[in-house]
Amino acid sequence: MPGSAREPLGTIAVVGDGPTGLVAAIALRRALPRCAVTVIPTPADPAALADWTAALTPRSNAFLRQMGIEEGMLAARAGASLRLGTELAGWTSGQSRAVHPFGAAPPPEIAATSVSAALALADRFALPSDDPASPLSDIDYGLRLNPQAYTRALGALAAHLGVTRSPSGFAAATGDTSGGIAGLRLASGEDVTADLFVDCSGPASLVAQGLPSEPHIDWSRILPVDRLLIPPTTGAPKLTALDRITATPLGWRGEVFGRDGTHALFAASIEVGSPEAWVEAAGFAEAAVIPLAPGRRDRLWQANVICLGDAGVRFEPLHWLNAALVHAQVALLIELLPGRDLHPLERNEFNRRAAAMADRARDFVALHYHAPTRPEGAFQDYAAGLALPDTLRLTIDEFTRRGRLPFFEEDVLPRDAWVFAMASLGIAPGPTARSVTLTPAARTALIRGHEARAAAAVQSALPYRDWLAAYLQSAR
C-alpha cells in the first residue's frame, strides 16, 4: 500500500486578534496557502500578557524572519527598536545592579563581562556578525515593539496573505460528542466550524472553555506574582540598549524603554501588600490591577483545540518571556502541522514538547527568586519560601556544585541565558575539570583575550542613539 499525503487542514479558526492570534494565523496561512484561516476577534484583555509584552528575546528574530514578518517592516511600522539585554536592579541586595545580556557568555572558567554587556554598558550598539572570528559574533539582540502598532502591522500582513478577519466577534463555543469543539457562535449569530481551532483569546481561553474540563497545573506555589499593575499611559521614551527589572520590597517593576515610550508594569503578590501600597512602590500615578493565575493547561492541545499564549500558559512577564514562548510553540505547531485527520499521537508529541518549553520558561523565571542573597523585603521573603521545581533544583545544584548546566529538552532559553541569569543573581559556578586545572598563566591569557575581544567590539560599535537613527533611516 503506497499511502498518501494527508488531507490538509481546510479551515482553521483562530480565536483572538492580538499578536498571538495574528502570528499564529500568519504562520498557518504561510504553511498552508490554500487553507481558509479566519481570525475571530475577542475583546482586548489586558491580562493577555503574551499579547501585550513589549519586548522579545533573540530567539524570536529567526522565527519572525521565517514567518515573513520582516524586521524592517517592524521598524517602519511597529515602533521596533533593538535591545541587548536587561538590567537587574536590586535583585541580590538593595543596591545591586547587574546586566543580563543576550548573546554568548565569556569562557566559563573566568568571571568576566560578556561582549554584549560591554557594549550595553558603553551604551553602544552593533549588529551581530556571522564571522566567528569577529567579537561581534558574541552579541545578539531582541526586539522591542509598540504593542498596538505591532498588532496593526500584523493585522495588515495577515490580510495581505489572505487571512480572513471575521467582522463579528466571538460569542460562544459549542462542544461536540467526542470531547472536541463542534463550532463557534459569533456575536452576529452566525456559526463557524473549522477543522482546527486555535485559542489565542488570553486567560479567558474562550474556546477551551467549551471542552470537557482539563486539569490545570497550578504554579502559584512556584511563582509569586499573581497581580499586575499596568499604568494607563506609557512613560517618556528613552533610547538605550538595556531594559530594566527592579526589585522592590513589594514586588518588581519592569520597564521596556521603547522609542515610542517606556512600557512599565509592576508585578506583585496578593500575599504581600495592598493595591495602594503596590501603586506607591511602583511609582505609578495610577494603575489598573490585573489578576494573574500562574500555571498552564495540562495538555495545550486537546481534541481539535490548541491553546497558545495566555490561553494555555500564564506566568509573570519577568524578562518578557511570554511572547518568546508563543513563538516557540507556534514554530512547533508548524513543524508538527497536522492534517485534517488529527492524530492522538501527534497531539501527544506536541503536548510533550510544548509543555517542556513552558515548564522551562517557568523555571527560568523562578530561578530569580532563589539567589543566594536577597534584598530585604516582604515580597522577596515570600518568594524565597516558595517551592523549587525538581528540574530547577537540579539546574541550580549542578551549576553550583559542578559548574555545569544539565540539558533539558525544548529549553526556550539558550544555555548562555542561563549562565547570564546565574551570574546576574550571584550564583557562582562550581569547579569544573577545566577551571580546576587551568594554570594561572592560562587563566590570565583567557581573561586578556576576552577583554581584548570586548574592547574591540566596543570600538567598532556606534553610540546606541546614532546607531538607532541610522537603522530607522534605512528601514524607511
Next chain:
Amino acid sequence: MGRRDPVSVVIVGGGTAGWSAAAALARLVPGGADIRLIESADIGIVGVGEATLPHVRQFIQQIGIDEAAFMRATHATFKLGIDFRNFGRIGDSYIHPFGTFGRDLAQVPFHHYWLQRRAAGEEADIGQFSLAVQAARAGRFQLPRETDLSLASSYGYAYQFDAGLFGPYLRDFACQHGVTRTEGRIVSVERDAESGDVASVTLEDGTRFTADLFIDCSGFRSLLLGDALEEPWEDWSHWLPCDRAVAMPTASPAGEIEPYTRATALGAGWAWRIPLQHRVGNGYVYASAFIDDDSAAEGLRGTAEGAALADPRILRFRAGRRRRSWVGNVVAIGLASGFLEPLESTSIYLSHMAILRLVDLFPFGGISPADRAEFNRLVDMEYDRIRDFLILHYHATTRDDSPFWDHVRTMQVPDSLAEKLELWRATGRVARYGEGLFFEPSWVAVYCGQNVVPDRWDARAALPDQPVLARALDRLKQEIAAQVQAMPGHRAFLERETRRLAHAG
C-alpha cells in the same frame, strides 16, 4: 576555584573502556587526578569492537590525539555508515549513513517529499538522496566539510579499527600523560564497613591499592560494580535475544576497501563485516536459544569472504545493564556497566559518553549523591533510547523463515518504541529529542530501509507542483552523483596520506 588536591583514581581493566578512561582523565583533568590502571594480561581483553560512530572522532580530538597517527596505529579505515542486508526482507539492502537525506523544504523534512514521489511510483530508494549512502555504495571517500550547509557537509564519518590495537595505542598515550600502569590480577575487593564503598583492591601478589574513586572497566566480569557491590542486572534479552558471537578475521580482498560496515541478517542473528587496512573482521551475533555454536561457526564460515586468518572464537554476553552505573565510589564504564549488541556500533560510544560525563561531574571535593544520580540519569537515558532503536531493526521485518525471526517479528516491543512506530505510521513523523544518539535521519533510514512506510505523511508534501518537485529531486540526485564522481576511491584516499597507513614505507 583554583587548584585542589588531586582525586586518587584506580581504573580496573585495560580494555578499550579502561584505557579510554585513563587517557581522557589524564588529558581533561590534568593534575586533578592521580590515575592508576590495573590490568591483567592473563585475563586479557574482549578483543572485539572495531566499528565506531562519528562521536569517536570528537573523543580522540578532545583528548588531543592526532587522527593520522591514530589511524596508522590501529590500521583504521573510514566508515560512512552500515549496510544492513536481509533485515526487512531477504534480498534487501540499505545503508544507515552518518548523514542526512535531501534537504528540508519550507520547514518540512525531506522524507515527506520523498514519500510523496514514491507513492507516485518514483524514487523507491531514499538512499539516492544521501551523499554518504551514494559515496559508500561507490566505495569512495572524502572528508566532509565542517560548517556550511552544502552537500559536502551533509555527512560525517567514523573509523573501523583493530580492537586489539586501540587499547595499546591509548595505553602508550595515557602513560605518556602521567597514568601509572600496574600489571596484575585482582583477587579481592575490600569494602569500607561503614559506607559500603570500595576501600581497596588487592592483587595476587598481595599488593593493595586504595583510591577515592574506582572506575570499573573490568569487562563482562564487572568485578567491582557487579561482583563486589552486587548491583542488580536489568535484563533485556527478551527484546534482544542474541547472547553469543563467533568472531573470525579474514584476509583483505584485493581492490577497493568498503568505507562502511556490513551487517547481514542470518537465520538466528546477523553477521558483521568490518574492513580494516590489513584484514577484515567478521562475526556472527546469534541467539543461543535458536542455534548451537557449531552451526553458528559454520554459518559464519559460509558468509565470511576471504581466507580465514584464525579459528572462530566464541564470546558470550547478555543484553541489558546494571541498574545503576555509579554506586558509592564505583563508576562502571564499558562492558562492566552493560551491553547492547554491536548492531549499530554503539558500545564504544557508550563508554566514551560515560567518560565525558564523568569528566563533567568529576568529584573534586568528594562524591555527592547528586553526582551519582545525575550520571545515572544520563547513562540510563542513552541506554534506553539506543535499546529501542536496536529493537526496531529486528522487529521491523516480514521475515518468517526461521523461529528467530518469527520471535522478534511478533514480540511485544517496549511501549516507548510502539508509540514511535505508531506515530511514524500515522504521520511520517519521528519523535524529536535533543539528547541521545540517534536523530531523525537515523530513524528514517531504518524505517524506510526496512519497509516501514507510513500510511500518511505531511500534507504539505502534496502542495508543490508535482512535476516541479520531481525535477528538483532529479537535480538533487544529479548533484549527489556528480559529487560522488569527484571523490577519490576509499583506498586511494587512505593511501594519499602515508601517515595514516600501517604498512607504509
